[in-house]
Amino acid sequence: SAVISQKPSRDICQRGTSLTIQCQVDSQVTMMFWYRQQPGQSLTLIATANQGSEATYESGFVIDKFPISRPNLTFSTLTVSNMSPEDSSIYLCSVLGTSGGSSYEQYFGPGTRLTVT
Amino acid sequence: DAKTTQPPSMDCAEGRAANLPCNHSTISGNEYVYWYRQIHSQGPQYIIHGLKNNETNEMASLIITEDRKSSTLILPHATLRDTAVYYCIVRPGRGNQFYFGTGTSLTVIP
Numbered sequence: 001s002a003v004i005s006q007k008p009s010r011d012i013c014q015r016g017t018s019l020t021i022q023c024q025v026d027s028q029v030t031m032m033f034w035y036r037q038q039p040g041q042s043l044t045l046i047a048t049a050n051q052g053s054e055a056t057y058e059s060g061f062v063i064d065k066f067p068i069s070r071p072n073l074t075f076s077t078l079t080v081s082n083m084s085p086e087d088s089s090i091y092l093c094s095v096l097g098t099s100g101g102s103s104y105e106q107y108f109g110p111g112t113r114l115t116v117t
Numbered sequence: 118d119a120k121t122t123q124p125p126s127m128d129c130a131e132g133r134a135a136n137l138p139c140n141h142s143t144i145s146g147n148e149y150v151y152w153y154r155q156i157h158s159q160g161p162q163y164i165i166h167g168l169k170n171n172e173t174n175e176m177a178s179l180i181i182t183e184d185r186k187s188s189t190l191i192l193p194h195a196t197l198r199d200t201a202v203y204y205c206i207v208r209p210g211r212g213n214q215f216y217f218g219t220g221t222s223l224t225v226i227p
Contacts, residue, residue, distance in 0.1 A: 001163075033214050042204070043161070043217040092160055094214075105151075106215050108160030 002027055002095050004109035012115045013083055020079045021112045023093030028073035031096035034066070037111070038089045046091075049076040083116045090114070120144070121205045126222045129199075135192040137221050139205030142186045147209050150181060152190045154201040155220075161204065164190065195225045 003026040013019050023032065032049040047068055048056040055068035070076045080087050093109040122140040129135040141150065151166040165172055165179045167188075172179045178191040192199055204220040 004160075031214070035217075042202075042219050045214050045216060048214060090158075094160075096214075105163050105166070107163065110160050111158070113158070 001105070002029060002097050002107045004093055004095060004107060006091075006093055006109040006112050008112060009110065010113040010115075012117060015084050015116055017083055018079055018081045019083065019114060020077050021091055021093075021114075023076045023078070023109055025074045025095055029095040029097070030073070032070060032076045033094040033096075033106075034068065034076070034078045035092040035094060035108075036089045037092060043092065046078070049078075080114065083114075085116045088114060088116045120207050121218050123203075123205055123218065123221045125219065126224070128224050128226055129192075129195045131197060131225050131227050132194055135195040135199065135223060135225070137190040137192075137203050137205075137223065138187065139190070140187045141205070141207045144185050144207050145209075148207045149209070150179065150185075150188050151206045151208060151215070152177070152179065153204045153206065153215075154199075155204070156198075156201040161217075164203075195223075197225050197227065199223065200225045 005024045007022045034046040035043045036046050037043050045058050046061045049068050049070040051070045065081055067079045090111040090113050092111045095107050097105045097107055120143055149166050149168050152164040153161040155161045165174055165177050167179045181188045202220040202222050204217050206215050
């Protein structure tokens with residue numbers, strides 16, 4: 001399994017500012033993803049972070065609001081731009097692993113708890 | 118798109134088996150059933166997955182019906198630390214990202 005770390009673990013930010021969240025994996029992985037979990041809700045996929053190319057965003061999420069970088073196979077960043085209180089959520093990094101054979105597991109980082117005031 | 122249906126909440130007595138159902142009536146032939154759980158404020162944790170055969174590991178057992186339209190996750194001896202939200206997800210084995218539904222909030226009662 002992959003070990004994933006995220007920085008910061010939590011932050012309190014003022015509206016209108018931006019926060020960059022870092023995700024580090026202990027091994028090279030092909031697929032990395034970013035999820036958002038709003039208070040009391042399930043996880044929502046934001047985007048797939050592609051190494052060497054632009055991220056692929058899900059419906060309802062745009063690059064200007066959530067720019068993503070993926071400079072190599074072990075690291076990615078998610079920026080939450082021009083924040084508003086509605087962006088208060090847990091942001092989770094995830095990677096696709098292999099269990100051998102034809103099926104793949106997905107591993108999640110501990111999350112970054114963001115509060116926007 | 119979440120393609121599973123789970124009860125929103127369940128209770129289970131400590132030490133008893135917890136049986137968590139999941140309906141996935143539109144599952145395709147190449148889609149696996151995955152189970153994850155999320156303990157409060159932590160990232161989701163992988164539990165088990167299967168295609169058509171029943172599976173067992175150190176954490177749980179997964180029972181998939183013969184028509185594959187539903188499954189049950191079994192925690193054989195639930196402890197207080199098993200209190201969490203449990204997510205059932207269907208996805209092709211070589212598919213990419215997971216799409217999460219609303220899950221089942223399991224509360225283990227002393």
